[in-house]
Amino acid sequence: MSENVGTTLDVAVFGAGRIGRIHAANLARASGVRLKYVIDVNQAAAAALAAQHGAQVADIDVALGDASIGATMICSSTDTHSELILKSAAAGKHIFCEKPVDLTLDRARECAQAVERAGVVAMIGFQRRYDPTFAALKARLDAGEIGTPEMLVVTSRDPGAPPVEYIRRSGGIFKDMLIHDFDIFRWILDDEADTVHATGSCLSDPAIAEAGDIDSTAVTIRTKRGRLCQINTARRAAYGYDQRFEILGSDGMLQAGNVKPTEVVAWSKSAVSQDVPEAFFLERYRAAYALEMAHFHDAVTKGAPVRTTVADGLKALELAEAAALSWREERVVKLGE
Amino acid sequence: MSENVGTTLDVAVFGAGRIGRIHAANLARASGVRLKYVIDVNQAAAAALAAQHGAQVADIDVALGDASIGATMICSSTDTHSELILKSAAAGKHIFCEKPVDLTLDRARECAQAVERAGVVAMIGFQRRYDPTFAALKARLDAGEIGTPEMLVVTSRDPGAPPVEYIRRSGGIFKDMLIHDFDIFRWILDDEADTVHATGSCLSDPAIAEAGDIDSTAVTIRTKRGRLCQINTARRAAYGYDQRFEILGSDGMLQAGNVKPTEVVAWSKSAVSQDVPEAFFLERYRAAYALEMAHFHDAVTKGAPVRTTVADGLKALELAEAAALSWREERVVKLGE
Amino acid sequence: MSENVGTTLDVAVFGAGRIGRIHAANLARASGVRLKYVIDVNQAAAAALAAQHGAQVADIDVALGDASIGATMICSSTDTHSELILKSAAAGKHIFCEKPVDLTLDRARECAQAVERAGVVAMIGFQRRYDPTFAALKARLDAGEIGTPEMLVVTSRDPGAPPVEYIRRSGGIFKDMLIHDFDIFRWILDDEADTVHATGSCLSDPAIAEAGDIDSTAVTIRTKRGRLCQINTARRAAYGYDQRFEILGSDGMLQAGNVKPTEVVAWSKSAVSQDVPEAFFLERYRAAYALEMAHFHDAVTKGAPVRTTVADGLKALELAEAAALSWREERVVKLGE
Amino acid sequence: MSENVGTTLDVAVFGAGRIGRIHAANLARASGVRLKYVIDVNQAAAAALAAQHGAQVADIDVALGDASIGATMICSSTDTHSELILKSAAAGKHIFCEKPVDLTLDRARECAQAVERAGVVAMIGFQRRYDPTFAALKARLDAGEIGTPEMLVVTSRDPGAPPVEYIRRSGGIFKDMLIHDFDIFRWILDDEADTVHATGSCLSDPAIAEAGDIDSTAVTIRTKRGRLCQINTARRAAYGYDQRFEILGSDGMLQAGNVKPTEVVAWSKSAVSQDVPEAFFLERYRAAYALEMAHFHDAVTKGAPVRTTVADGLKALELAEAAALSWREERVVKLGE
Incomplete structure (x- = not known):
């Protein structure tokens, strides 16, 4: 698990689309949070979101290889969710992932096991x-x-x-x-x-x-x-x-x-x-998304129990x-x- | 005061217009009530309402001179209210009168005194x-x-x-x-x-x-x-x-x-x-008019205190x-x- | 089919319970309707309802045997519905029957056929x-x-x-x-x-x-x-x-x-x-029941097409x-x- | 009029109470806005608000004497409003002032004239x-x-x-x-x-x-x-x-x-x-306060006509x-x- 999680938090955002931008803005509002990397196949979108938050455009390996990154936000397309969850967990990063975990049950179960083994915070975006x-x-x-x-x-x-x-x-x-x-x-x-x-x-x-x-x-x-x-x-x-x-x-x-x-x-x-x-x-x-990110921040920085887990995603x-x-x-x- | 007030009630209706027809129909629904006379300058309207309830078309003197009449319903035009109140009170009839009592305070006060002297039930149509x-x-x-x-x-x-x-x-x-x-x-x-x-x-x-x-x-x-x-x-x-x-x-x-x-x-x-x-x-x-007449019937036949008095009309x-x-x-x- | 159906209507009411009393009062309000018979195994209930409407207490055969009866209102217990429908149809009476037609499909189909053969108006009490x-x-x-x-x-x-x-x-x-x-x-x-x-x-x-x-x-x-x-x-x-x-x-x-x-x-x-x-x-x-009876009256006296038929009951x-x-x-x- | 108004805006906030904190936070959200000074007789409140926005605690003269300040926000007690309006106008600063302009009409009229002479944007806090x-x-x-x-x-x-x-x-x-x-x-x-x-x-x-x-x-x-x-x-x-x-x-x-x-x-x-x-x-x-500040920002930086003027305050x-x-x-x- 990443050592530098405390009251400050460096974050990598995967996916610079509509929902990625919302989550990024909401999380960035928490004190001590820094958006460090934005990763998106659409480089222009990545660059725009990065510019807005003083972050850098990066690729997956750079982001997950940076020991200062405490958490990843997975807001990319559904077919990338499970891979990014598995890699984030392997790198010891806390994870926020949009629903669904994956489109197949087997793969989703694999993700659930991986985050449990890694002991990271893992939260699924059931914002309702x-x-x-x-x-x-x-x-x-x-x-x-x-x-x-x-x-x-x-x-x-x-x-x-x-x-x-x-x-x-x-x-x-x-x-x-x-x-x-x-x-x-x-x-x-x-x-x-x-x-x-x-x-x-x-x-x-x-x-x-x-x-x-x-x-x-x-x-x-x-x-x-x-x-x-x-x-x-x-x-x-x-x-x-x-x-x-x-x-x-x-x-x-x-x-x-x-x-x-x-x-x-x-x-x-x-x-x-x-x-x-x-x-x-x-x-x-709108309000739910803001409160959801505040909860993720609390979970990562204060150990608050996650209210929407990967297990919930599985069920x-x-x-x-x-x-x-x-x-x-x-x-x-x-x-x- | 008319002697034949008990659980049955013979009634004279003054005014066969819109509101007269409504009050007549509502009062007639009470058991023991008989609409005996309908009085209106518009003879056709009087005849139509009378026919509907098995009543007779009459004039004021006949109606008020009939000792069997227990109550009058004054639903005629405003300028006739006070005269009909005074005559009804003088004849010892109970009175339901549409608002207003009169357009002048002096005349309305005269009505208030008359009904008090006569000891009859007198109710003003504040249906609300x-x-x-x-x-x-x-x-x-x-x-x-x-x-x-x-x-x-x-x-x-x-x-x-x-x-x-x-x-x-x-x-x-x-x-x-x-x-x-x-x-x-x-x-x-x-x-x-x-x-x-x-x-x-x-x-x-x-x-x-x-x-x-x-x-x-x-x-x-x-x-x-x-x-x-x-x-x-x-x-x-x-x-x-x-x-x-x-x-x-x-x-x-x-x-x-x-x-x-x-x-x-x-x-x-x-x-x-x-x-x-x-x-x-x-x-x-619609419901208020029905409940209003039920209350008038209770006041006349059971002595229930009148809730909308001539004094209220005066005030x-x-x-x-x-x-x-x-x-x-x-x-x-x-x-x- | 009963010959005396016109603008006046003599009616026999089966069942003097809660719903029977409501339907009877609503139908009686229509001009030209006379409740002639009330039939109920509970004689006291039958007598009370009959008294209220100036009707007589009778048994099934008397009621259906009276040629002046134009319509029956079946408001008795469910297990009597089909028998009373069949008998009413056989006697050429128009029928209002509370839901359900019967608890078995076969019996309900038999009723549907009987009323069709008899050519009587037959309406089921889907008051909603x-x-x-x-x-x-x-x-x-x-x-x-x-x-x-x-x-x-x-x-x-x-x-x-x-x-x-x-x-x-x-x-x-x-x-x-x-x-x-x-x-x-x-x-x-x-x-x-x-x-x-x-x-x-x-x-x-x-x-x-x-x-x-x-x-x-x-x-x-x-x-x-x-x-x-x-x-x-x-x-x-x-x-x-x-x-x-x-x-x-x-x-x-x-x-x-x-x-x-x-x-x-x-x-x-x-x-x-x-x-x-x-x-x-x-x-x-309350309003639905009144409108339902007004519709039944229209169907019987004016030939208005029935809006809730036995076929609807069957379906x-x-x-x-x-x-x-x-x-x-x-x-x-x-x-x- | 202050020369450094463009798309960036340096601001002095008078009053670090409840409403001052809200306006400060809302205005600070606009891009290019910097809260530079906080002025309050309650030094602790001033310090707390300044710290939150990276501003300095100052006194009136320092704040108004700083040519880089483009606008003042007057959120202090009512009895200070007119003085601060007059001084801000004299210093060529744009003004946002909470209601009322003043408790006396004469003084309020003086303020209206002063802001008009100075040609500054002046907006009154009718947030509704x-x-x-x-x-x-x-x-x-x-x-x-x-x-x-x-x-x-x-x-x-x-x-x-x-x-x-x-x-x-x-x-x-x-x-x-x-x-x-x-x-x-x-x-x-x-x-x-x-x-x-x-x-x-x-x-x-x-x-x-x-x-x-x-x-x-x-x-x-x-x-x-x-x-x-x-x-x-x-x-x-x-x-x-x-x-x-x-x-x-x-x-x-x-x-x-x-x-x-x-x-x-x-x-x-x-x-x-x-x-x-x-x-x-x-x-x-809450939403009105945010939109009000966005409007003030637009008025100052883009010349949008002020929707709640000192004249409105006077009326x-x-x-x-x-x-x-x-x-x-x-x-x-x-x-x-």
């Missing part, structure tokens, strides 16, 4: 757990406000489908989009899946079906304790990014609603109207695999069957 | 006090939920101005429209006005100004105990009938919101929308006079000055 | 379709406001489980409770089920499990056109009767929310609060059977398999 | 105009969404009264608290006051009355064009900081609602509850004076009388 609304709901649930949780309904809809090229390399909707919802399920119900049923359709764009994928899903999970969860997702909600869930407990219900840009209410001849939700994940989870991936199997074979799948 | 939302708010206020009431804000807007002919005979906006709001003020703050300030403008239709009236008002009342009330009214709200108030207390606030026809929420590309409020008083106060009228004076003379008016 | 909120949503959906419907999420929760004796005779949660939700599904998505998956648990009361039933379900339906529907139900929601659904379309979403008793909003030190929903179906669907029952099978065998069930 | 909700409402109003504005209702309540020592030096509630509401009035109605009426009471704490002030006010303004405005304020709202307004126009209404910390909705046996509003101005106007102060006079003399006051 850090969202103020979701986190407040979870705290109230844990405080017993609605008794025992019994049934969870998750609504998770994107404002529009990504390009079909993206979908082709995404691993499918269950791994690409529902991976977050599966994590929400485990976190909120505090239980593991016993069986999963998934169905779906391609309703928005035939090109998605041609790519072997679907754009709308309906998933049901029954947990080992008999709790129930229903997840409905769509790649396209005309009104924007829809991120809600509700948990019914023995003594009441808690709902997490969408976040609006403003609190303006307009009364016209025909309707009383409010804003549509925040446009997409960058806006909706969500197992659910995604099971759901995909259920959808393909049109049957109920038992986890671990 | 019977509205389920308003009444629930008042009950919670009285139960101490928000401590001591301190400040009341009343929003009271019509969907559109009436014809200017109506406005000319209306007694002006303060007596015609705000009379209800002044009653809400006294009821909710449970206090009497010390000073009143009113201002206003004619913003929707110049014809209203030509008729010597205004269509928008801003009224402030300070009570004897120092509590504050602000009332804003408009003859025209493009989005419909707007009937809200909120009361700030030492421990919190209670708001009474508008009532919507349905609970549909529509999420479109541009907005998240709900229904505009119920269109006008007939829809908005609201005094406030309307003071507000009109304040507006005309652009000064603060002390009640009873 | 008449609810002002649900009906307004459906009208806006049909008008194309959100484009093509794609995904429906139904939340349907009772405020508390009925006595286990009731549950034992109920036919199970799918036939007893979800029958309404299956009808909502067909009505809103305007499509038929291709496959259904159901799972569930007994989470509130072990006695329900001992009776062979569950109290919480999660159902997913995929339609012939690939549309998706998720239904979540619970016998016990601590906060009351929860009746919501939302339909995602290609251009937006429409939600039907709960109905509150009042529009009071309370701001305290700790929360901004509104009323919990209307307590249970009698309160929640909902098929879904309930399929869902129960899916739950018991833990597999996806194809309709008509 | 920069609030995302308020600014969005204003933009929609200006775009004509509700036609011509006619009536404004402002609700402005603090979560609790400040210490009476603060109140004694505050200039009274109209200058201290309503100054913001008077600015909102002018900004939203886009009109100037013709007459003002104010009344008020001391309802929360007798010590406030002993200090010659009140804690609850009700103000009515009629504009030169006949538009109406009602403002209700209270020093203590048990449920927190309440900052709402609504503007009725000829074609509809726009409301600006409170901002909640989270979007959690809790359904319990007794209520459906949401969060109380953000606690106080630091939380409620709000005139209204505060008029309102205080109206309250004291219990009469309607004509502006400029």
Whole structure:
């Protein structure tokens, strides 16, 4: 494990795309953090992000070979995640990695073992757990406000489908989009899946079906304790990014609603109207991304227990695999069957 | 006082217009009530309403001269209210009268004295006090939920101005429209006005100004105990009938919101929308009108204390006079000055 | 078919329980309707309801043998529905029957054929379709406001489980409770089920499990056109009767929310609060029940096409059977398999 | 005017209290800004803020005598505002000054003249105009969404009264608290006051009355064009900081609602509850403060026209004076009388 981790932290950022820039800016805000290297196959993007933070453009080996680097932030494309996790762990660097760990379970398990052996901090980017609304709901649930949780309904809809090229390399909707919802399920119900049923359709764009994928899903999970969860997702909600869930407990219900840009209410001849939700994940989870990085910083510099681990990433991936199997074979799948 | 008041009640209805028809139908629903006479200068309207309830068209003297009549319902035009109150009281009939008692204070005081002397039940149609939302708010206020009431804000807007002919005979906006709001003020703050300030403008239709009236008002009342009330009214709200108030207390606030026809929420590309409020008083106060008549029936047949008395009508009228004076003379008016 | 159907209608009411009394009062409000007979094994209940409407207590044969009777209202216990439908049809009476038609598909099909042969009006009590909120949503959906419907999420929760004796005779949660939700599904998505998956648990009361039933379900339906529907139900929601659904379309979403008793909003030190929903179906669907009877009256007296037919009852029952099978065998069930 | 204003900006901050720290942090975020001096009679506070930004503690003369300083931020106590404005203007520095300009009109006018003569950018801290909700409402109003504005209702309540020592030096509630509401009035109605009426009471704490002030006010303004405005304020709202307004126009209404910390909705046996509003101005106007500083930076470095000028500060102060006079003399006051 890197020796120079204390209250200051030198960091290498892999991936200078949209999410890499956000994470970099958030982490850099913590006192004592220095972004030292930016690594990206897109050299221009790497250079721009490096310039913004006074960092250098580098390659993987240089970054991981520098003993002063305490942590890596893996924000590159999904197919590079596991390699960078394994190399970072081998180099004794603490790791923040965007979801998913990998598109295959075997490889993801290998990563889990590697970080455990290396004894490094390893955190997966399930940013929703850090969202103020979701986190407040979870705290109230844990405080017993609605008794025992019994049934969870998750609504998770994107404002529009990504390009079909993206979908082709995404691993499918269950791994690409529902991976977050599966994590929400485990976190909120505090239980593991016993069986999963998934169905779906391609309703928005035939090109998605041609790519072997679907754009709308309906998933049901029954947990080992008999709790129930229903997840409905769509790649396209005309009104924007829809991120809600509700948990019914023995003594009441808690709902997490969408976040609006403003609190303006307009009364016209025909309707009383409010804003549509925040446009997409960058806006909706702005606060969550900042709190997520603050947590990573705490985990690395103060030893705070990581709240979204590689094991969580693995479990969500197992659910995604099971759901995909259920959808393909049109049957109920038992986890671990 | 009429001898045949018991659990059955024969009634004479004065006025077969919109509000007369509603009150008649509501009262007729009570068991033991018989609408016996309908009186209206518009004979066709009288005949239609009478037919609907198996009643007879009659004139004032016949109706009041019939000893079997236990109660009169005065739903005719404002300029007939006081005469019908005085005659009904003289004949020993119980009285329900629409607001206002009269457009002049002297005449209204005469009515108050007459009904007191006659010992009859006399109730004024301040239906808002019977509205389920308003009444629930008042009950919670009285139960101490928000401590001591301190400040009341009343929003009271019509969907559109009436014809200017109506406005000319209306007694002006303060007596015609705000009379209800002044009653809400006294009821909710449970206090009497010390000073009143009113201002206003004619913003929707110049014809209203030509008729010597205004269509928008801003009224402030300070009570004897120092509590504050602000009332804003408009003859025209493009989005419909707007009937809200909120009361700030030492421990919190209670708001009474508008009532919507349905609970549909529509999420479109541009907005998240709900229904505009119920269109006008007939829809908005449908439940209130029914409960009001049930209360009148209880007052007459079971001796329940009347909740909206002629004295309440007088007090609201005094406030309307003071507000009109304040507006005309652009000064603060002390009640009873 | 009964000859005396015109603008007047003599009616026989089977079942003087809670729902029978509501339907009787609503139908009696229509002009020209006379409740002539009340039939109930509970003679006291029959007598009370008869007295209220000036009707007579009778037995089945007398009621159906009276040629003046134009329609029967079947509000008795579920196990009597099919017999009374068959007998009413045979006697040429128009029929209103509470859901479900019967607990077995064969018997329900027999009823469907009988009413068709008899040419009588036959309406099933799926009152939700008449609810002002649900009906307004459906009208806006049909008008194309959100484009093509794609995904429906139904939340349907009772405020508390009925006595286990009731549950034992109920036919199970799918036939007893979800029958309404299956009808909502067909009505809103305007499509038929291709496959259904159901799972569930007994989470509130072990006695329900001992009776062979569950109290919480999660159902997913995929339609012939690939549309998706998720239904979540619970016998016990601590906060009351929860009746919501939302339909995602290609251009937006429409939600039907709960109905509150009042529009009071309370701001305290700790929360901004509104009323919990209307307590249970009698309160929640008060308006729906009235509109339902008005529709039945129109169907019988004016030939208006029946909006909730025996065929609809059959389809909902098929879904309930399929869902129960899916739950018991833990597999996806194809309709008509 | 200071010569070194370009894309980089050296700044002196007067006042290292709560609001000074916020403005300093927000301004420092802009690229090219350097906090060079912090000046405060509380040396410890000055040192702490200086340390945080790599600035130096200085006194007024040193700071204003340094030709490299392009702008001053006046966040010190109200009684120092005008002196620092005058000195900053004399030194050719651009000025950001917290409200109010001064507690006396003469002195405030002197400041307005001084900044105009000096030709410096001078901006007053009416942060509410920069609030995302308020600014969005204003933009929609200006775009004509509700036609011509006619009536404004402002609700402005603090979560609790400040210490009476603060109140004694505050200039009274109209200058201290309503100054913001008077600015909102002018900004939203886009009109100037013709007459003002104010009344008020001391309802929360007798010590406030002993200090010659009140804690609850009700103000009515009629504009030169006949538009109406009602403002209700209270020093203590048990449920927190309440900052709402609504503007009725000829074609509809726009409301600006409170901002909640989270979007959690809790359904319990007794209520459906949401969060109380953000606690106080630091939380409620967090985004507004950041946008305000970004605007100041744009004004200084890019010549963007200042949106909240010293003239705006003067106008709000005139209204505060008029309102205080109206309250004291219990009469309607004509502006400029």
